[in-house]
Structure formats: C-alpha cells, structure tokens
Amino acid sequence: MLILKTLIVVSHPEINASQTQQFLMQGAKLQDVTWHHVEDLKEIDVDKEQALLMDADRIIFQFPLYWYAAPAGLKNWEDKVLTRNFIYGDGDDNLGDKEFGIVVNTGMPAKDFQRGGSENITIDEIMAPYHAIADRAKMQILPTFVISQFQYLDDQKQMQTLIDYQRYLTQVYPDTLANRQAWFEREFTDRLKYFSGTSCTECETVLNTFIQRREDVDQLKSTISLIKQGEEE
Amino acid sequence: MLILKTLIVVSHPEINASQTQQFLMQGAKLQDVTWHHVEDLKEIDVDKEQALLMDADRIIFQFPLYWYAAPAGLKNWEDKVLTRNFIYGDGDDNLGDKEFGIVVNTGMPAKDFQRGGSENITIDEIMAPYHAIADRAKMQILPTFVISQFQYLDDQKQMQTLIDYQRYLTQVYPDTLANRQAWFEREFTDRLKYFSGTSCTECETVLNTFIQRREDVDQLKSTISLIKQGEEE
Structure with missing residues (x-):
C-alpha cells in the first residue's frame, strides 16, 4: 500500500x-x-x-x-x-x-x-x-x-x-469511498496494535465486521457490474 | 481646490x-x-x-x-x-x-x-x-x-x-481628462515657484499656453453641448 x-x-x-x-x-x-x-x-x-x-x-x-x-x-x-x-x-x-x-x-x-x-x-x-x-x-x-x-x-x-x-x-x-475505506482499515489496524498488551476483542470484532462488510459491498458491486454488462449485450 | x-x-x-x-x-x-x-x-x-x-x-x-x-x-x-x-x-x-x-x-x-x-x-x-x-x-x-x-x-x-x-x-x-488637466495645471504652477530666483520665461509660456488651450477646449465643449441641445429640441 x-x-x-x-x-x-x-x-x-x-x-x-x-x-x-x-x-x-x-x-x-x-x-x-x-x-x-x-x-x-x-x-x-x-x-x-x-x-x-x-x-x-x-x-x-x-x-x-x-x-x-x-x-x-x-x-x-x-x-x-x-x-x-x-x-x-x-x-x-x-x-x-x-x-x-x-x-x-x-x-x-x-x-x-x-x-x-x-x-x-x-x-x-x-x-x-x-x-x-x-x-x-x-x-x-x-x-x-x-x-x-x-x-x-x-x-x-x-x-x-x-x-x-x-x-x-x-x-x-x-477522496473517494474506496480511498476512505482503505484509509479507515489501515488506521484502525494500526491503532489496534496499541492494545497488544491488553485484549480488545470488541475492537477486533468491529474491524473484522468492517472488513467483511467492505468485501460484501465489493462483491455486490461486481455482481451489479456483471448484470449491467449482460443487459448491454 | x-x-x-x-x-x-x-x-x-x-x-x-x-x-x-x-x-x-x-x-x-x-x-x-x-x-x-x-x-x-x-x-x-x-x-x-x-x-x-x-x-x-x-x-x-x-x-x-x-x-x-x-x-x-x-x-x-x-x-x-x-x-x-x-x-x-x-x-x-x-x-x-x-x-x-x-x-x-x-x-x-x-x-x-x-x-x-x-x-x-x-x-x-x-x-x-x-x-x-x-x-x-x-x-x-x-x-x-x-x-x-x-x-x-x-x-x-x-x-x-x-x-x-x-x-x-x-x-x-x-482619472478623467478634466481631473488630469486640473492636476497638471496645479503641479506645473507649483513647480514654477521653485524657479522664483531665476526666471523661466519659457516655462511660464508653456503653462500659459496650456491653460489657454484648456480654456479653448472647455469653450468648444460648451458650444457643442449647446448645438446638441438645439438638435434634440
């Protein structure tokens, strides 16, 4: 990155x-x-x-x-x-x-x-x-x-x-959505490191959920794109 | 002034x-x-x-x-x-x-x-x-x-x-013609004063000619203005 x-x-x-x-x-x-x-x-x-x-x-x-x-x-x-x-x-x-x-x-x-x-x-x-x-x-x-x-x-x-x-x-x-998402993921991951001594299960859950949702959105976008292609052909 | x-x-x-x-x-x-x-x-x-x-x-x-x-x-x-x-x-x-x-x-x-x-x-x-x-x-x-x-x-x-x-x-x-003329007349008159010891007949002639010409132009302008008024009536 x-x-x-x-x-x-x-x-x-x-x-x-x-x-x-x-x-x-x-x-x-x-x-x-x-x-x-x-x-x-x-x-x-x-x-x-x-x-x-x-x-x-x-x-x-x-x-x-x-x-x-x-x-x-x-x-x-x-x-x-x-x-x-x-x-x-x-x-x-x-x-x-x-x-x-x-x-x-x-x-x-x-x-x-x-x-x-x-x-x-x-x-x-x-x-x-x-x-x-x-x-x-x-x-x-x-x-x-x-x-x-x-x-x-x-x-x-x-x-x-x-x-x-x-x-x-x-x-x-x-300042696109994709760049904002990438920034947030990186920053959140970085900041989680400061909790290394103690555990922050909640934080990790939030981050994993965020990443999962982002991947879901990416998947949905790609599906929509395929459907659109099909319509145009 | x-x-x-x-x-x-x-x-x-x-x-x-x-x-x-x-x-x-x-x-x-x-x-x-x-x-x-x-x-x-x-x-x-x-x-x-x-x-x-x-x-x-x-x-x-x-x-x-x-x-x-x-x-x-x-x-x-x-x-x-x-x-x-x-x-x-x-x-x-x-x-x-x-x-x-x-x-x-x-x-x-x-x-x-x-x-x-x-x-x-x-x-x-x-x-x-x-x-x-x-x-x-x-x-x-x-x-x-x-x-x-x-x-x-x-x-x-x-x-x-x-x-x-x-x-x-x-x-x-x-910065109109009238304001430029007035400025020039005042400045030239002021500067002539510095020659008070010696005589500068040429300078005075230039200044007097300038003033005379300016008055001629003013006179012409007022004549033209009268003619225009006559045409419009």
Whole structure:
C-alpha cells in the first residue's frame, strides 16, 4: 500500500494559546507526518527547509486566517525558502510530483465567505496566491480544508473534524469511498496494535465486521457490474 | 481646490538596493504626501500607525510582488496595526471615507499576468486579499498601479512612469481628462515657484499656453453641448 510522507508547515504567532492548533497538533501525531512550526525556527536555514520540502509527498500549509492570508510568519518563511530557482527556475521541477494542501481555520462562519456574505470573497479567492505558487511548482492542488469557528463545535463535531483532518493529512487523493475505506482499515489496524498488551476483542470484532462488510459491498458491486454488462449485450 | 493627503505604506526588505523604490521615493517628494516605510520602524506603535491612517485621505500600499503578495514586512504591519475593531468592529468606520490604492512592481512583464500567461493569474486576483480589507473598511478602491520590469524601461518611459505615479498619488479620482488637466495645471504652477530666483520665461509660456488651450477646449465643449441641445429640441 502507498504510504505518503506529509509535511505540515504550520504558522501561528502564539501557537500555545491556540486551542485549535493544539487540538490539530494532537491529531497530527501520525506515522509519516511531520509537524513543522515556522515561528519556532530560530533562524531559517534555506537548504534544510528545501530538503524537508523535497522529502515530502504531500505539503500542507496550515494557519489561522489573518486579514485574508496566512500570518506574517509564513510569508517570511516563503520569501526566504522558496527561491525562484527552487520552485521553477532553470527547468528545475523539485516539487513537481508532490501534492499541495491548505488547512485554514477561521473565526467567521463558512457562510460568510461567498459573494453577498459578510466577507464577500470566497476561500478559493483568498487562497489564489498560494495556489499560484503551487501551480508554478507544478504541484497537484488539493481542495482546501477549512475549519470554521472550531471553538463553537460540540465534542462530537470536534472529533469528526479531527478524523477528517487526519484523512486530509494521509488519505490517498481523491477522496473517494474506496480511498476512505482503505484509509479507515489501515488506521484502525494500526491503532489496534496499541492494545497488544491488553485484549480488545470488541475492537477486533468491529474491524473484522468492517472488513467483511467492505468485501460484501465489493462483491455486490461486481455482481451489479456483471448484470449491467449482460443487459448491454 | 481639493487637496488630498496621501499616505504611502511602503514595504521592501532591502529598500536601499531597490532601484525602483529609490526612483519612486524621489517622485513621492510632493506636498501632502507621506512616505512611510514599514521595515524602517523599530517597533510598531499601533496607536501611532492608526493615527497616521486616520489622518490620510488616500492610503496606498506599495511593494514589490514576492510570491503573489507583499513582502512579509507589510503582512506583519497589517497583523499588528489593523485590529478588527479599527477596521470594522463595533460599528466603527474609521477609514470609511478614504481611498485605497496599491502600487506594485513586478519582475515579470504585464502580459504574464493573465489566464494562459506564464503566471496564469491576474493582478486583480492577486490583490483580492488587500481589496477584501479595503471593502471591510468601506474604503473606495482605486485601480492598481502596476510597474512592470522598471529596470528595462528607457529614460523617457521611466519619466512617464514617474509622472503617472505622481498622478496616482495625488490626482483626484476618477482619472478623467478634466481631473488630469486640473492636476497638471496645479503641479506645473507649483513647480514654477521653485524657479522664483531665476526666471523661466519659457516655462511660464508653456503653462500659459496650456491653460489657454484648456480654456479653448472647455469653450468648444460648451458650444457643442449647446448645438446638441438645439438638435434634440
């Protein structure tokens, strides 16, 4: 199975005070995921940063929305690390086979970000400068992952956000049912391992049932496909 | 005559090394124009910066384009100075009667900034986050003043750019013939004063001819208008 290496370039000037970022940081503690907080860097070592980018399969910019853009810390990092030659100069294609995503959290509700809404601009319009960089680097752009008013979500919705965030970090793109199922199976199997000392028969039953059901669905799909073929002939 | 007070919020991390910014700085030495370089500020005094903004009639953000946005220095200034309450909170309307413009210089030719061009994004799309701020503050947005590849312009085109820039800073909006004429008359009269010690008969002749011609055109326009009225009745 394909295992992605994901780099999260996080920008927040006061990250310890941010409930949302602390929550996401817990969620990002996954295999093959690197949490990289730019405001924590004492100085920016361009070669080291570029090597980090080169080493990843999926690059995520993650930040709170401040005046329709990332905080100044990310722009400072961009201005230093993303040299023209590294991104597209001299026919280089350093990031060309990678995926690019954005995780943004906003203090305003999602409905504000549309024409006629109180922000009167869409999230895609706001993210255009970042996508222009990704385009220049010939990266594959993922749909932006928006977290609106995280602090107002109830516990269940916060947990749902966390799972969706984890899928955004590591699930194979595009977000089809098959990719979701494969992700869930792998993650659940991985997490079961932590119970190795104690027994979790219930967990194993849940996982086995899930796998059985998925196989049933696959079987049904293939049957339907055969019937359709028969009708068309 | 209406005299505008213009504040130019300039951002460039190495402004002394920038031929374009040095040239513009000379052009900005006009009455009622304040050049305010954010990277030169030792610390950002929010109250003082907000007072500067309140005192201006026209606010210009001026910067070179780095990765489809202003340099990090301007974002840092924005994140600190533009508090939510100052821009739109609590029904405040501190900047509501002011004009907002952007002066941006690019290393790429203008034709690159369109769909299908090598940048594949327009200048307006790039500036959308700044315009969203201006919209939130209920400011009047001026068309962006773009300077492309300044260093490749010949002397005459550089001078033309300088005059257009000066008009952008201080001419009454919108950019009609009448407003251009009024601006030129005022500026030429002002500049003649510097010759007070010596005599510049030629300059005075040019100015008087210009004024005479402008009055002739005004007279002709009013005659045409009368004839049209006659035809319509």
